[in-house]
Amino acid sequence: xxxxxxxxxxxxxxxxxxxxxxxxxxxxxxxxxxxxxxxxxxxxxxxxxxxxxxxxxxxxxxxxxxxxxxxxxxxxxxxxxxxxxxxxxxxxxxxxxxxxxxxxxxxxxxxxxxxxxxxxxxxxxxxxxxxxxxxxxxxxxxxxxxxxxxxxxxxxxxxxxxxxxxxxxxxxxxxxxxxxxxxxxxxxxxxxxxxxxx
Ligand SMILES: C[S@@+](CC[C@H](N)C(=O)[O-])C[C@H]1O[C@@H](n2cnc3c(N)ncnc32)[C@H](O)[C@@H]1O
Numbered sequence: 001x002x003x004x005x006x007x008x009x010x011x012x013x014x015x016x017x018x019x020x021x022x023x024x025x026x027x028x029x030x031x032x033x034x035x036x037x038x039x040x041x042x043x044x045x046x047x048x049x050x051x052x053x054x055x056x057x058x059x060x061x062x063x064x065x066x067x068x069x070x071x072x073x074x075x076x077x078x079x080x081x082x083x084x085x086x087x088x089x090x091x092x093x094x095x096x097x098x099x100x101x102x103x104x105x106x107x108x109x110x111x112x113x114x115x116x117x118x119x120x121x122x123x124x125x126x127x128x129x130x131x132x133x134x135x136x137x138x139x140x141x142x143x144x145x146x147x148x149x150x151x152x153x154x155x156x157x158x159x160x161x162x163x164x165x166x167x168x169x170x171x172x173x174x175x176x177x178x179x180x181x182x183x184x185x186x187x188x189x190x191x192x193x194x195x196x197x198x
Contacts, residue, residue: 010181024052025181034192036149040064044107047114049073058083091135095142106145112136112152150193
């Protein structure tokens with residue numbers, strides 16, 4: 001059992017530390033434990049709004065690195081030269097066009113913190129979640145370098161074991177991590193996937 005932390009502690013801390021969302025601490029915890037992002041890395045962040053993952057990535061990747069964020073919602077620009085953002089649905093991303101525009105071969109790391117917009121209609125929501133999973137898998141297949149790393153949010157659900165099994169076919173190491181900064185009541189977890197198999 002994780003130690004009890006009052007619900008709004010990370011919200012307040014984010015305000016004090018200048019992060020746009022408490023999610024920043026989830027990525028920081030993952031980074032502290034698994035050392036996923038390195039200085040100079042080119043990182044793609046799927047579902048980036050309002051931008052706190054990008055703030056963390058930008059600091060770690062530094063001047064020679066790049067943090068590219070995609071979201072269906074526009075984000076208020078972040079004042080760092082190594083951050084680029086675009087408004088798009090990840091289902092519509094053409095990876096080869098993106099890599100051409102950025103003049104890079106592949107990304108070193110991909111993060112995906114997408115929370116699907118739920119309609120409450122079970123069938124439609126399940127379809128959307130499945131499509132998002134397939135879209136992110138395609139982006140990883142086409143856009144992540146061999147030996148690259150992938151962090152993806154998931155939820156304890158019927159599909160959890162199937163996803164874990166699926167990711168184990170694509171990466172050498174797949175860990176399941178529940179950050180302390182994630183709300184206790186939330187069923188969210190992160191798959192931390194290291195070393196993409198060619
Ligand atoms: C939990 S928020 C991400 C928070 C972000 N990691 C941060 O640190 O600021 C989830 C985001 O997923 C985005 N999203 C949902 N469906 C999407 C889609 N199909 N394509 C791109 N972004 C999507 C939402 O608009 C929302 O901003």
